[in-house]
Amino acid sequence: MHASKTTPAPAVGRSVPRKDGAEKVAGAAKYVDDLVFPGMLHGRTIRSTIPRGRITATRLDFDQRGYTIADYRDIPGRNVVALIEDDQPFLVEREIRHTAEPILLLAHESRDELLRARVEIEYQREDPLLDPERSPTSFKSLGIDKGAIDDGLAAADLIIEGEYRTGHQEHIYIETNGVIAVPQDGGITLLGSIQCPFYVHKAIKSLLGWSDDRIRVVQTETGGGFGGKEEYPNLIAGHAALLALKANRPVKIVYDRGEDMIATTKRHPAIVRHRTGVKRDGRLTAMDIDIVMDAGAYVTLSPVVLSRGAIHAAGPYRCDHVRVRGRAMMTNTPPNGAFRGFGAPQTQFAIEVHMQRIAETLDIDPVKLREINAFRPGDTTSTGQVLGDDCSALDVLRRAVRRSGFRTKHRRYAGTNRGIGLALFYHGSGFTGGGEARLASKASLGLCERGVQILVASTEIGQGTRTMHAQIVADALGVPFEQVEAVQPDTANVPDSGPTVASRTCMVVGRILQQCAEEMKTRLNGMTPIEYFAAHGPLIVTSEYEGPSGIKWDDNTYRGDAYSTYAWACDVAEVELNPDTFEIRPLKLTCVQDIGKAIHPVLAAGQIEGGTAQGIGYALIEQVVMRDGGMVNSQLTNYTIPTTLDTPPIDVEIVENPSRYGPHGAKGVGELPIDGPAPAIVNAIRSMGIDVREIPAVPEVVMNAGNTHQISGGNGLAGSGRREARTSTRGNAAGDPHGHASRPSAPRLPPPTSRDYP
Amino acid sequence: MIFSLNSSTVDIDAHPMKRLLDVLREECGLTGTKEGCGEGECGACTVLIDDAPVCACLVPFAHVRGASVTTIEGLGGDHPLQRAFVEEGGAQCGICTPGMIMTALSLGEKPTLRKVREGLVGNLCRCTGYEAIYRAVRKA
Numbered sequence: 001m002h003a004s005k006t007t008p009a010p011a012v013g014r015s016v017p018r019k020d021g022a023e024k025v026a027g028a029a030k031y032v033d034d035l036v037f038p039g040m041l042h043g044r045t046i047r048s049t050i051p052r053g054r055i056t057a058t059r060l061d062f063d064q065r066g067y068t069i070a071d072y073r074d075i076p077g078r079n080v081v082a083l084i085e086d087d088q089p090f091l092v093e094r095e096i097r098h099t100a101e102p103i104l105l106l107a108h109e110s111r112d113e114l115l116r117a118r119v120e121i122e123y124q125r126e127d128p129l130l131d132p133e134r135s136p137t138s139f140k141s142l143g144i145d146k147g148a149i150d151d152g153l154a155a156a157d158l159i160i161e162g163e164y165r166t167g168h169q170e171h172i173y174i175e176t177n178g179v180i181a182v183p184q185d186g187g188i189t190l191l192g193s194i195q196c197p198f199y200v201h202k203a204i205k206s207l208l209g210w211s212d213d214r215i216r217v218v219q220t221e222t223g224g225g226f227g228g229k230e231e232y233p234n235l236i237a238g239h240a241a242l243l244a245l246k247a248n249r250p251v252k253i254v255y256d257r258g259e260d261m262i263a264t265t266k267r268h269p270a271i272v273r274h275r276t277g278v279k280r281d282g283r284l285t286a287m288d289i290d291i292v293m294d295a296g297a298y299v300t301l302s303p304v305v306l307s308r309g310a311i312h313a314a315g316p317y318r319c320d321h322v323r324v325r326g327r328a329m330m331t332n333t334p335p336n337g338a339f340r341g342f343g344a345p346q347t348q349f350a351i352e353v354h355m356q357r358i359a360e361t362l363d364i365d366p367v368k369l370r371e372i373n374a375f376r377p378g379d380t381t382s383t384g385q386v387l388g389d390d391c392s393a394l395d396v397l398r399r400a401v402r403r404s405g406f407r408t409k410h411r412r413y414a415g416t417n418r419g420i421g422l423a424l425f426y427h428g429s430g431f432t433g434g435g436e437a438r439l440a441s442k443a444s445l446g447l448c449e450r451g452v453q454i455l456v457a458s459t460e461i462g463q464g465t466r467t468m469h470a471q472i473v474a475d476a477l478g479v480p481f482e483q484v485e486a487v488q489p490d491t492a493n494v495p496d497s498g499p500t501v502a503s504r505t506c507m508v509v510g511r512i513l514q515q516c517a518e519e520m521k522t523r524l525n526g527m528t529p530i531e532y533f534a535a536h537g538p539l540i541v542t543s544e545y546e547g548p549s550g551i552k553w554d555d556n557t558y559r560g561d562a563y564s565t566y567a568w569a570c571d572v573a574e575v576e577l578n579p580d581t582f583e584i585r586p587l588k589l590t591c592v593q594d595i596g597k598a599i600h601p602v603l604a605a606g607q608i609e610g611g612t613a614q615g616i617g618y619a620l621i622e623q624v625v626m627r628d629g630g631m632v633n634s635q636l637t638n639y640t641i642p643t644t645l646d647t648p649p650i651d652v653e654i655v656e657n658p659s660r661y662g663p664h665g666a667k668g669v670g671e672l673p674i675d676g677p678a679p680a681i682v683n684a685i686r687s688m689g690i691d692v693r694e695i696p697a698v699p700e701v702v703m704n705a706g707n708t709h710q711i712s713g714g715n716g717l718a719g720s721g722r723r724e725a726r727t728s729t730r731g732n733a734a735g736d737p738h739g740h741a742s743r744p745s746a747p748r749l750p751p752p753t754s755r756d757y758p
Numbered sequence: 759m760i761f762s763l764n765s766s767t768v769d770i771d772a773h774p775m776k777r778l779l780d781v782l783r784e785e786c787g788l789t790g791t792k793e794g795c796g797e798g799e800c801g802a803c804t805v806l807i808d809d810a811p812v813c814a815c816l817v818p819f820a821h822v823r824g825a826s827v828t829t830i831e832g833l834g835g836d837h838p839l840q841r842a843f844v845e846e847g848g849a850q851c852g853i854c855t856p857g858m859i860m861t862a863l864s865l866g867e868k869p870t871l872r873k874v875r876e877g878l879v880g881n882l883c884r885c886t887g888y889e890a891i892y893r894a895v896r897k898a
Contacts, residue, residue: 021844024852027790027830031853034789172884174794174802175853223792223853224884257795462851462885602847606890610850613887636799636882644875644888 011471011481012664015602019466019486020221029221032178032193033254040180041068042111043243043253046104046119047263048096051128051332051629055094058104059120067117068107068247075242077209081234081298082202085139088298088335090207090238096123098297098334099630100263102235107243107251128332128629132294133271137330139295140303144310144324144558146382152286152321156277159286160358164274164350165694166678168624169267169617170631171339172641175223177264178254179233181240187214188241194233195225196499197457201491203234204241219489225461226614227338230501231300232264261634265337266624268293268305268328272313272350277321282364282372284319287382291326291347296335302328305336307432309343311562312675314382315351316393316426317373322382333629338501340611341674344427345618352423352679353693356686360708366683367401370424385561390667392568392594392657397424400570403653404590409574413687417577418587421683424570425675428563429659429668430504433553436545436564442495443512444542445473445520447533451483452520454513455540456497458505459489463670464603465505471599472510472663476517479529495542503567503668506599508545510663515543548661565659567667569593571612571676574648575684582699584685586616586648589677594655596667601654604669609650611673617642619678623696761822763788764832774820779803781819782829790830790856794882801881804857805829811861813880828863830856838898839863848894850885857881862895869895 023029060069072079072091079093080086092103103121108114129135153159179192179200188208194200197217204215217237222229236253244251255263270293277286291309295302310326359366374393380386400422401407409420430436444455454473460466466486474481487493497509520541524532532539553560574587589612598604621640625633633639640646658665678695685692691706760769763786772781782788782805794802796815803814806828807821833840839859842848849855858881865877874895875888883891 015845015847017844018847018849020852021849022835022840024849024855025830025840025843025859026833026835027788027856028835029852030789031792033793034783172882173851173853174800174882174884175792175851176794222851224851226884257797464850602845602890606847606850606886609887609889610883610885611887614884635797636795637797641882641884643880643882644878647888650887650889 007478008480011474012599015600016467016471016481018464018603019470020460031175031223032180032191032220035180035191035220037180037182037250040250040252041107041109041243041247042114043105043107043240043251044114045102045239045253046106048092048099048101048103048121050096050123050125051099053096053123053125055092055096055103055121056124057122061118061120062116066108066113068243070105070242070246071103074246075207077207080206081238082206083231083234083300084303085299088300090235098332100334102239105239105243107247130331130333130629132292132329132331135329135331139299139328139330140306141327142307142310142558144322144382146384147321149286149288149321149323153277153288155285157280158278158361159275160278160361161275162354162357162693164272164353166270166346166349167696168269168336169339169622170261170624170639171226171228173224173226173228176255176257176260177229177233177236178252179236179240180250180252181237181244182250183244183248187216188244189216189218190237190241191218191220192233192237193222193229194219195229195459195461195501197459197489197491198496199231199499200234200237204237207238208241217491219459222459222461226340227342227501228264229461230338230499232337257636258634261639262631263334265300265335267339268295268302268336268343268346270309270346272347274350274354276354276358278358278362280362282362282369284317284373286321287314287319289313289324291324293328293343293346294331294333294336295328296331296333298335300335300337302336304432305338305343307343308428309347311383311428311432312344312426313347313351315348315355316375316424316568318375318379324382333626340614341671342502344671345675345678348425348675349678349695352425353682356421356683366422367397367406370397374424381562383562384559390565390596390657390659392655393424393426395657396568396570396592396594396655399653399655400572400590400592403592403651404572406572410687417579417688418574419684419687420572420574421680421685421687422570422572423676423679423683426566426568427503427668427672427675428566429507429662430563431502432562433555433560436508437547439498439545441498441509441512441545442542443497443509443516444495444540445513445516446540447529447538449530449533450485451479452477452529454484454486455494456509456513457489457494458497458509459500461500463505463607464600465500468506468599468603469510469513472514473517476514477521477529483529503670503672506666507662507668510666511661512543512545514663516541519543564661565596565667567593567595567669567672569672569676571680573677573680573684575681577688582703584620584697584702586620586681588648588651589616589680590651591673591676592653592655593672594657595669595672596659596662597656597665598654599664599666604654605652607669608652608673612650612677613642613647615674615677616647616681618674619681619695620697621646623698759819759823761824762826764828772819775818777815778817778819778822779814782814788829788831792853792856794853799882801861802854802857804860804881806860806864809864811864830859833859839895842894842898846894846897847890848886854881854883858883858891865895871896
């Protein structure tokens with residue numbers, strides 16, 4: 001009766017048209033600032049101008065007619081942003097803990113009028129804590145122990161130490177943050193540029209002290225997130241809600257670029273120290289790692305950022321004795337938060353530059369050093385997780401070396417103003433440890449007259465959520481891709497699929513949707529979705545996350561399976577030094593990345609290319625300048641991100657070594673690409689003999705760097721350390737040669753050829 | 759004030775010093791032109807004024823008197839550049855896309871890769887790393 005249907009061509013693995021493509025290229029997609037509601041006011045946030053102190057007086061030096069004004073006394077519920085700890089207020093009562101902390105809210109019909117309002121705040125200033133290493137307050141400390149570190153160090157021929165620093169990074173989604181609050185029918189609706197509708201829902205529920213059903217959160221088209229719209233929108237939504245409820249009118253708060261940069265979260269700066277025991281042949285015997293992250297003034301997500309950073313800190317390397325200690329320290333700076341990579345870019349920068357220094361010290365080829373130590377299936381990570389066949393460390397390394405022509409170029413660039421370096425890295429997919437089980441995410445599928453609707457809270461922020469989910473569902477149901485549509489994430493209509501973070505949207509939520517589709521297929525009993533809907537009306541199927549069996553994790557001891565799978569990658573960077581200005585120009589990045597399965601090859605390559613470009617900015621040019629606890633270069637004029645001319649060709653090879661847990665074998669792809677470019681680029685700089693150990697490697701850093709310490713031979717510019725490598729030796733290792741080499745004055749190579757950009 | 763907007767003559771009443779960006783978005787209801795920075799750095803608000811790409815956040819409304827202004831809405835949705843941006847993944851989050859396409863329009867037929875890179879240097883994209891945008895512009 002319903003037979004003889006031909007199965008449509010599979011959507012997975014093909015680059016089908018993205019669901020939101022047509023609207024976006026036509027300028028028809030509606031972002032939050034494109035929306036206007038009748039009677040809508042504009043909101044403005046008055047912020048602290050000091051990093052630490054107490055408010056002594058507030059003066060409103062303007063005619064208040066036509067204004068709605070709100071402060072902490074207008075909060076009906078709790079004045080804390082409900083996230084991990086209840087420490088951050090929506091609005092300051094008295095105590096200021098960072099610059100740009102919200103104090104007072106204004107709303108007015110006219111944006112121009114709003115900007116004219118003058119508010120004077122008087123403070124009793126206190127000395128701010130700005131150095132995380134001198135802060136007495138730790139928001140989180142943790143330890144990972146494998147084996148016995150002292151035994152590992154005792155077994156070493158050499159102990160190599162190093163300290164590595166990474167700076168803040170600003171997300172620079174091109175759409176700034178914004179939320180509109182609309183009071184209606186005894187409730188409130190929040191529409192905004194957000195990653196996590198249910199995070200906002202939870203925060204507003206606590207702020208207002210209302211029941212769930214009175215609060216509705218709707219994601220509008222979102223112009224980039226990168227983690228920057230994970231938790232901060234909770235505050236903006238709270239502010240808009242307070243003003244809207246007080247005015248009883250819709251209120252729109254959209255930050256301008258300066259406010260967005262000064263006030264919102266950034267990537268945590270980090271200081272990572274390594275002490276590594278090695279054998280002369282390059283084998284690692286002990287890894288002792290200390291991590292300090294600058295959390296800023298409130299806890300926000302720092303404990304979990306630190307956790308992911310610590311778990312990835314030993315890199316993709318086998319070592320029997322590992323000790324990791326991590327601390328997230330409070331400072332009087334705006335809270336740092338989620339940013340693509342979530343702690344792993346910082347710690348993997350450190351280990352990968354440290355590996356380069358180990359290779360330099362032992363005079364071992366950097367590829368060989370990694371080949372000796374890279375994880376193989378069956379090896380155990382620092383948390384004691386036994387890796388399965390989905391471990392591809394060695395494969396991606398060898399492919400990247402071959403594809404980039406690493407060895408030939410390494411020889412050819414020797415003694416010139418060009419360098420080549422690599423980084424081997426990995427990234428755990430989904431929430432850490434027991435996080436996914438605790439989230440217990442849900443996803444639903446519903447029938448409609450056109451086919452099937454996907455009901456999830458996962459947001460489209462550019463990465464292709466709608467398209468990739470629709471592909472997975474289409475194939476699981478055996479229906480054409482065109483008959484599957486994604487509905488707008490709206491807490492009133494969709495189940496809580498968890499936040500859109502942690503490279504989990506494809507692997508975790510996509511898998512739940514696949515289960516939904518399989519169940520729906522059974523329920524349809526041979527009918528197509530359209531036929532079933534016509535005959536029987538609506539049908540909704542909901543599935544919940546099921547933790548893979550055999551995965552174990554202990555949050556107290558940090559032992560066990562930290563992630564159900566990892567994605568693996570190797571980046572090779574080629575750079576050129578301008579010997580006059582000390583600028584480093586990236587020439588090419590080769591990125592070989594195992595993501596399990598590219599559900600949509602164009603979208604997957606887009607994640608890798610885009611993440612790599614963001615990583616290049618992190619490595620070389622993106623410098624947040626802090627003065628007295630506040631960002632002073634809060635403009636795109638002086639905080640620069642890579643333009644077309646700053647971004648070199650990015651050559652991507654996707655490797656598909658499947659995970660058994662993701663749909664079609666998919667692993668996480670969103671964050672992996674940003675872990676590699678910075679260490680690959682710094683290692684390329686090091687290959688020219690320049691001892692850079694921090695990012696961003698702006699010209700001042702390159703100019704002031706010493707020369708790399710090379711015990712013998714090796715390539716690069718001859719020279720020895722102004723800054724001595726801190727190498728303590730056992731046995732007959734060579735000491736530090738002394739002398740002061742001049743800056744590189746190497747011959748320049750002719751311009752690149754082939755498909756390299758001019 | 760009279761000017762040509764997407765090939766139609768319009769008469770819009772707005773303050774002469776109001777940013778063209780705001781006039782387009784608020785008075786004309788054309789929200790396809792986006793604001794990314796308000797200082798001419800990101801290019802998200804790029805429109806064509808007499809066929810030249812310009813940041814609408816830097817131009818006072820008075821400047822376009824008698825001129826011809828083209829916004830993303832003027833392309834209709836099925837322009838070869840628009841199709842190529844969808845097919846090649848040149849649009850991810852989409853916020854830079856309208857400005858990117860308007861600048862790309864000014865690069866002429868079949869531009870070389872070098873010309874595309876140099877031509878798009880004033881348009882920032884944080885999602886793509888530009889590779890997919892080059893593929894789209896060169897395909898269109």
